[in-house]
Amino acid sequence: MPYQITINPSNHVFIAESGETVLQAALREGFALPYGCRNGACGTCKGKIIQGTVDFGSHNEDTLTEMEKRAGMALFCCATPLSDLVIESREIGAMKDIKIKTLPCRVHKLERVAPGVMIISLKLPASERLQFLPGQYIDILMKDGKRRSFSLANAPHDDELLQLHVRNYPGGTFAEHVFTRMKEKDILRFEGPLGTFFLHEDSDKPIIFVASGTGFAPVKSILEHAFYIRNIQGSERQMVLYWGNRTRADMYIPELPGLWQQEHENFTFIPVLSEALPGDDWNGRTGLVHAAVMQDFDSLAGYQVYACGAPGMVEAAHRDFTRHRGLPEEEFFSDAFTVSSGSTTGSFDTSGEPPEVGLQK
Numbered sequence: 001m002p003y004q005i006t007i008n009p010s011n012h013v014f015i016a017e018s019g020e021t022v023l024q025a026a027l028r029e030g031f032a033l034p035y036g037c038r039n040g041a042c043g044t045c046k047g048k049i050i051q052g053t054v055d056f057g058s059h060n061e062d063t064l065t066e067m068e069k070r071a072g073m074a075l076f077c078c079a080t081p082l083s084d085l086v087i088e089s090r091e092i093g094a095m096k097d098i099k100i101k102t103l104p105c106r107v108h109k110l111e112r113v114a115p116g117v118m119i120i121s122l123k124l125p126a127s128e129r130l131q132f133l134p135g136q137y138i139d140i141l142m143k144d145g146k147r148r149s150f151s152l153a154n155a156p157h158d159d160e161l162l163q164l165h166v167r168n169y170p171g172g173t174f175a176e177h178v179f180t181r182m183k184e185k186d187i188l189r190f191e192g193p194l195g196t197f198f199l200h201e202d203s204d205k206p207i208i209f210v211a212s213g214t215g216f217a218p219v220k221s222i223l224e225h226a227f228y229i230r231n232i233q234g235s236e237r238q239m240v241l242y243w244g245n246r247t248r249a250d251m252y253i254p255e256l257p258g259l260w261q262q263e264h265e266n267f268t269f270i271p272v273l274s275e276a277l278p279g280d281d282w283n284g285r286t287g288l289v290h291a292a293v294m295q296d297f298d299s300l301a302g303y304q305v306y307a308c309g310a311p312g313m314v315e316a317a318h319r320d321f322t323r324h325r326g327l328p329e330e331e332f333f334s335d336a337f338t339v340s341s342g343s344t345t346g347s348f349d350t351s352g353e354p355p356e357v358g359l360q361k
């Protein structure tokens, strides 16, 4: 039977369905309670039951002791309500609330979705989960001590596997490794979550996403999160995605945003090709992706923009949207790139122009 749960001190209220743990129900309803392992071992989800009773579930006895239970403490990843509850827990509101971890992971699946793009699915050890905000990234830790940054492309609620979109570059050592030698079951290490590019949910302004190439990855995470929350909270925030690539072959998994457009009337997908080939048989938008936004909007004064991808595109979008379309400076969000000399491969591709040097966060 469903029970009502009230979180203190925020006074947020959600419903737990039969058999759901407090944490499962909170996450399903879009409330980010802190968690780590999700199996009663780490204690990150520990909080207080102020009113009501729970089944404490199976957990590590050292993580939640008998004395703590008597004092009203519970592990919300294991506890299922036996009545309506008032609980005390902090809620994750910003990245400062999320613990950065260094974790091993296993390559679960490699999918070559375009000639130059590989989707890697990573599996964490059974006792671990990664809490992150949609749009954040992880650093893959290489044996030589270097790091490669990749955005997480899955949404936080869908955290069984972590998904990365990797672009191949000539001379990119990690990308080359991914495309030539990496195998399923390989072990990697990473640090994360990192970054400040995430969805700001405290606004109801319509959003324009501008992505180039594999800059689509964090946008996918943000959009899947937004659709998930919308189903629960009924938000009608309008969202449009402009996704720029050079050719049709570079636009990997276009059917996914196409499907979102069919399923969500508050979402529009506008694919843009900068160098469509005769064989692409392309009737859609052409040119630079940020220029397509400029053509479609006389004013961006009432919008938020999230831009991710090639540094040149992000810079041009920032400059032109704020100077020529009235976008308030504080409503432009982008992933911060720096260009590092050498042959490193960075997190995102540049669908517009090939980098002469690697890109790194």
Ligand code: FES
Pocket: 034, 035, 036, 037, 038, 039, 040, 041, 042, 043, 044, 045, 046, 063, 075, 076, 077, 078
């Ligand atoms: S999340 Fe680790 S004990 Fe609950």
